[in-house]
Amino acid sequence: MYVIIAGGGNSGEALAKSLVTEKEDVVLIESDKERAERLAEELDALIISGDSTNIDVLKDAGIEKADAVVAMTGDDKTNLMICEIANQAKVKRVLARINEPENEALFIQAGVESAISSTSSIVTDFNNVLRGKGSKTVATLASGAIEVMEIYVGVKSKIVGKNVSEAGIDRNDAKILSIERKGEVIIADDSRTIKKGDILGVIAKSSSAKKVVEHFEKK
Known part of the structure; x- marks a missing residue:
């Protein structure tokens, strides 16, 4: 499975590590250059330093061949934009982290398969959904x-x-x-x-x- 994770914060990093352990192909996009460099040293995955809402960055990440895109940034507006781009690119599975539970309806309206609150066991939940362990x-x-x-x-x-x-x-x-x-x-x-x-x-x-x-x- 080819998975693009947008957002290399603690949750995004943990999900990437979990998927890499499962032998999945992972691309992680992180906007902070220094953090991206550290992640590139620590993870057996392609790390891209850039803006996850930039279509060129997503193309570099391989969105056209991605099986799943997971929006994991700390900003719901950014995550929603990423999901909308992924849907336009006809990515099979689009998932998102919700930072503010009251925004859940917006993600559902956008056709996001699974929108999981950051207050839950977020890495386990995303991993289960991606790997059909629901x-x-x-x-x-x-x-x-x-x-x-x-x-x-x-x-x-x-x-x-x-x-x-x-x-x-x-x-x-x-x-x-x-x-x-x-x-x-x-x-x-x-x-x-x-x-x-x-x-x-x-x-x-x-x-x-x-x-x-x-x-x-x-x-």
């Missing part, structure tokens, strides 16, 4: 025949905006038990609407778990 098994029951899972709902998931009853899963395979939203856990009755960023608590047959996860993550 779900995890938290427990097994009945000698491993049943799995209890947490499944992250991305902004482009086909179940966003649907009620639990409309989620489209076979209830012989799985059932949505709960929805975690902004730190609050909600019991998932059939009329409850599923929103972007929700974490679903799902119980499923182990034999059907992979199919269930793929269904929820499908766009």
Whole structure:
């Protein structure tokens, strides 16, 4: 996977290190020249010193062949501009760090796949989304025949905006038990609407778990 990270601050650097460890191709753009020079010495990645909102800089970074662009600067306006350019360049996956939670709607309107608040475990969250790890098994029951899972709902998931009853899963395979939203856990009755960023608590047959996860993550 070819990933461009715009912003080489602490979070951008940590994400780059994590992706490099996973053997991904990483390009990191950092506006501060001295910091960019240090990052170039420490990271096994292409480091570009420049303005991430400059189309020529993004072209030098290889935006036309990028699988993903992650806007990680400390300024939401800058991150939004980067995302808009990436969408215009038809980058498959566009993600952004949100510094002010009230700006989340702007990123959703811009078609950003995942906008994650800097107050969360941001590096882990971005890495999970990029590498398709938006779900995890938290427990097994009945000698491993049943799995209890947490499944992250991305902004482009086909179940966003649907009620639990409309989620489209076979209830012989799985059932949505709960929805975690902004730190609050909600019991998932059939009329409850599923929103972007929700974490679903799902119980499923182990034999059907992979199919269930793929269904929820499908766009």
